[in-house]
Amino acid sequence: MFLCKVISKCTLRLLLKSRFHRKQKIFIRLHSTRRLEEAYKVVKTKCQSKKLPKDVNPRAVFACNELDLKEVKVYGFDYDYTLACYKPSLDYLLYNLGRQTLIEQYKYPPDIKNLEYRPGFAVRGLHYDIEKGILLKLDSFLQIQFGAVYKGLTPLSNEEVLQIYKNRIIPIAYVEGHTKNASDSHTKMVQLADLFSVPEMCLICNVADYFEKKHFDYHPEILFRDIKSSIRNSHPVMHNIVAQNVSEYIERNDKLRQFFDRLVQANKKLFLVTNSPYGFVNKGMEFMVGKDWKEYFDLVIVQARKPRFFTDLSRPIRVYDERSGSHIWDRVTKLEKGVIYYEGTVKQLQDLTGWRGHQVLYFGDHPYSDLADVTLEHGWRTGAIITELTHEIATLNNPEFKKNANWLQMLTQLIEDHQDCEDPDEQKILMKWMAERDKLRNDIKYVFNEQFGSVFRTYHNPTYFSRRLFRFADIYTSNIANLLNYSVNHTFYPRRGVMPHEYISYFV
Incomplete structure (x- = not known):
């Protein structure tokens, strides 16, 4: 009986010890998750207390290089x-002339006359894959921006994009061709880099969508070549119409x-x-x-x-x-x-x-x-x-955009600082933060253009268009007359950009 009491006491001690450890683990876990929750609150409060950045001057001239x-x-x-x-009326005119040429000269189905121009569908700087018939947006590292890839008028999911391209990064030879002065005939992907190409992109996507819905077997490259030729052949007609009605288009x-x-x-x-x-x-x-x-x-x-x-x-x-x-x-x-x-x-x-x-x-x-x-x-x-700067800067100056952009930066830093934790409950909190970050990034994208976002940025990187613009332009602005705000002896100085390894050493 004495032995039984000793065993019972030992068992009780083990049970109490086990409960204590369980409670301690629960307490540690709760303490650990509370640590993340408190960190989130602190950063959120700090963000809300921050003064919003000043507005960008829409009539400013911006320097890429000292001039x-x-x-x-x-x-x-x-x-x-x-x-x-030009006024938006020119986009409608070019689209309608190109569509008419497709029907009359290239014998496309008469029904495409009902395919109307979609203002705001595309932005300048997109790439069109003439092999696969896909319109997409690339960043300065030749990475595809997910959520900005279309076949016709249908957005492709991330899984569909990876199934087609096998990789998020497009090889440079696929984009730029193998020669210095690669033309359309050397490349599989063509960048639509001027504003005359915006109605062209819309016509391509409208007709491709029509063919897809009708289950027509069409060749994407033939469609691209036909529409490009139609728009180009429409320019003389466009020139005559605009010259007779200048105030309507300029x-x-x-x-x-x-x-x-x-x-x-x-x-x-x-x-x-x-x-x-x-x-x-x-x-x-x-x-x-x-x-x-x-x-x-x-x-x-x-x-x-x-x-x-x-x-x-x-x-x-x-x-x-x-x-x-x-x-x-x-x-x-x-x-x-x-x-x-x-x-x-x-x-x-x-x-x-x-x-x-x-x-x-x-x-x-x-x-x-x-x-x-x-x-x-x-x-x-x-x-x-770059006339699109007017819209882009108006968006940047919107107080709601500023708040979202500030919070996105601070939330991203918060995730980066706490991402290495291994506790399952902490990982759930991190996943919640990541979901919030994804929503923020999409909200910021949509205010520029619902389909493709900003002309100048993907979610965070500069676009391929921006990379080329900053490389080849010493200065850029929205209107040539903005230079009246500066003397003819003015020097434009580029801002000292913060490199990744310099970030902490700067007041940013």
Whole structure:
């Protein structure tokens, strides 16, 4: 009996000890999860108490590279979406003309006449996979942005994207081709980098969606080539329609003449190099500047066929006769003010004018065909006119966006600081934080564009378009007249960007 009492006491002690350890583990676990919950509350309170950032000036000029305007003697300009900014009506016009050409010349089903333009569907800078018929958004590391991949008008899930591409990162040869000047015929993926391509993207997706729903067996590359040709062949018709109804399609820029006056008074040279035909340009410039617009320019070249104008070594420059509307075949040995020129090359422009290197500042809207070659091959300084900045900056200045962006940054840091815990209950809390972060990232994306988000960012990385823009443009802004806010001797200084290894050492 004594032995039984001893055993019972031992058993009781073991039971009590076991209960104590269980309670201790529960207490430790509760204490551990409470630690995460408290950390969340502290960070959330700190975020809510933070003063929101100042608004970004929508008329500012932003610097990617230091640019001293005192060194600039010559100002050059593209025309479309640089000097002339178009109303949304032009997108509808190009879309409708392209759709009509598809039916009449390429014998596409008459039913596609019912496929209407979708404003706000696409953004500039997307890539179209001409092999697979997929429209998608890439970041600066050639990673696909999940949630921004479409076949026709249907968004593809992350699983479907990985099933198609086997990887989230696209090989550079697939995107850019194997040669330096890879054209559409060398690449499997084409970037739609100018604003004229926005209605083109919408037409591609609308027709592809129609074919998918009708279960038609179509070739994505043929569809792409046909629509690209249709839009391109529609441009002459578009030029005539716009020239006859300028105010319906072109935004009046009342400050453009003032800007030219400023440059001329500062003894700067001005030139215009555009792919558009003279009659079209003339009507637009008369509407925006006045009938004497040519007096501001020391050189005007139309139908330049950029980017070939910047890359070809030998292509004669010709004189355009305004009266007859034809080209004069005389050899051009000098470039004269008041004369309209046609085609040619940048080599001839430089040889005949002596305008070279950093004394030339050229503005365009297309990072590749306008800016890439002149900065890489000829050392010109460059400025990009990105009209989407108006919408992007308005979104950045929205107080709700600022709050969400601040909280996203702080929540991401919180997750990073606590992600290595191994306790299952702590992991559940982390998963809850991750779900909140995912929702925040989507909310921030949708306010720019519901399908594809910001022109300049994926969820956190710069887009592929941004990478090229920052590489080829010394400065960029939403409107050429924004330069009136700065003197002709102003120096633009880029902000010192924080590298990942510098982050903690800066006040950010």
